[in-house]
Amino acid sequence: MGEVKLIGAWGSSMTWRVQMLLKMKGIEHEYVEEDLANKSPLLLQHNPVHKKVPVLLHNGKAIAESLVIIQYIEETWENGPSLLPKNPYDRAVARFWAKYFDETCLPAILKAIKTAGEEREKAKEEAIELLKFLDNEVKGKKFFGGDTIGLVDIALSFGAYWFDIILELVGLELITKDKLPNLCQWIDEFVNYSFVKENLPDRDRLTHVFKVMFPGSAAK
Incomplete structure (x- = not known):
């Protein structure tokens, strides 16, 4: 090709x-x-x-x-597994949620990370409300793609791994079991999925990178 x-x-x-x-x-x-x-x-x-x-x-x-x-x-490329389902409607739904995370949830979460005090609390609650739609979407499923990872799972990988490190560094609780139980379960499934786990970037090295990006972080 x-x-x-x-x-x-x-x-x-x-x-x-x-x-x-x-x-x-x-x-x-x-x-x-x-x-x-x-x-x-x-x-x-x-x-x-x-x-x-x-x-x-x-x-x-x-x-x-x-x-x-x-x-x-x-x-x-037709070889290998596909991230998108065969059904046109299901493909459209997957594209919608992937775009929703990038264009709606991601900016909201970044706002919560970069603000402080009352502004952070307000931004945090707004981000949680937006993430609840994704929490409901993955309810009762192992992955957004069903039994295997799909487009939405890959799109949300930032929220599953990268954000977890950043949120820990800045001392912000956002994706919790009481507010977003299905997303929490999905994160555990996703980061421990063998192929994903083998290919994630080293956590310690990534933490060091984010400490430079967020010098006022809680973790030193």
């Missing part, structure tokens, strides 16, 4: 999304590590709009934005 190259950054959950699917499908590719503090001409050339990772290069043609890349991979 031609040359495949992934421009990414270590520890980036958005890069990880794409890496996971490439590995799941057994797609041979070259990985190019990007220094986000000193962005390369390669990245700026192929993603001049957002100047962010990840970027997938397939036969020299660039595709940006992780969810867009995932869907491109799904439509281009």
Whole structure:
């Protein structure tokens, strides 16, 4: 299917999304590590709009934005497991929840992390209310994709692993069993799923990265 190259950054959950699917499908590719503090001409050339990772290069043609890349991979390579169901309606639902997390939940949670005092408490409650929709969506299921991980599970990986580290560092309780029991159960299933567990970035190294990003964090 031609040359495949992934421009990414270590520890980036958005890069990880794409890496996971490439590995799941057994797609041979070259990985190019990007220094986000000193962005390369390669990245700026192929993603001049957002100047962010990840970027997938397939036969020299660039595709940006992780969810867009995932869907491109799904439509281009039939080998290996699929993250999207066969039924068109179910595929649309999966795309909806993945987009909902990125565009609605993610900004709300980041606001709670970056604020303090009464503003943080208000932002926290708003984030919980938004996450309750996802909590209900995964109720009674092992994964959002059913018995196996799917698009929504991969999209929510930031909330399952990366956010857990950040929330611990800043001293913020957000995803708790009393407020979001189904999401908590899903997180446990997801991070301990063998293929996911084997490919998650090292927690200690990631914690060190976030300590630099959040110098006033609770954990020292």
